[in-house]
Amino acid sequence: MRENIRLANELLRRPELMAALDRQASTGALDNLIDFQNVIAVIKGENYFKYKSDKELAAEMLEHFDELKGWPWGPDLRIHDLKKLARQPFTGDAEKDHLIQLAQAVIQRGNLLKLMDDLASKDGDGKINWRALVLLSK
Structure with a gap:
């Protein structure tokens, strides 16, 4: 439980990361949903502009x-x-x-x-x- 709170606090300190995780893969729109595919896309993405x-x-x-x-x-x-x-x-x-x-x-x-x-x-x-x-x- 403590790790989840620390993770949530860290994410809140990094709005650019939150936006990157929130982007819909097909359109790039912010959809207020973060799923496994979004996380993988951010981790594996090498584009300088992703954030x-x-x-x-x-x-x-x-x-x-x-x-x-x-x-x-x-x-x-x-x-x-x-x-x-x-x-x-x-x-x-x-x-x-x-x-x-x-x-x-x-x-x-x-x-x-x-x-x-x-x-x-x-x-x-x-x-x-x-x-x-x-x-x-x-």
Whole structure:
């Protein structure tokens, strides 16, 4: 009993860990349920961004917006390009691998991705507008 109380207190001191344990595997949404699969996913997950909030991910995407776009002349980041980046293997180049992990984290959080797509542009257009990231990162 004492160990359970110590564990609960430790978890309460680490809200980022609680959020990671709470994330639904398929959508990345917080569902207020922590089950065995969630715990295993956090333990085995190697993505740097697994403990980041949606707000922090949006801020990170905003910071690397031009690199994520991959093409400088367009105003928006295409979700197709983000998914393509997320599928790439790690390269050993820290900057490129950082972008790959960021793309993987965002793609895994389907609710966040949909919000990024619809917030500051036409719903379901497959594009993430810079303004949407600004709004989500505040």
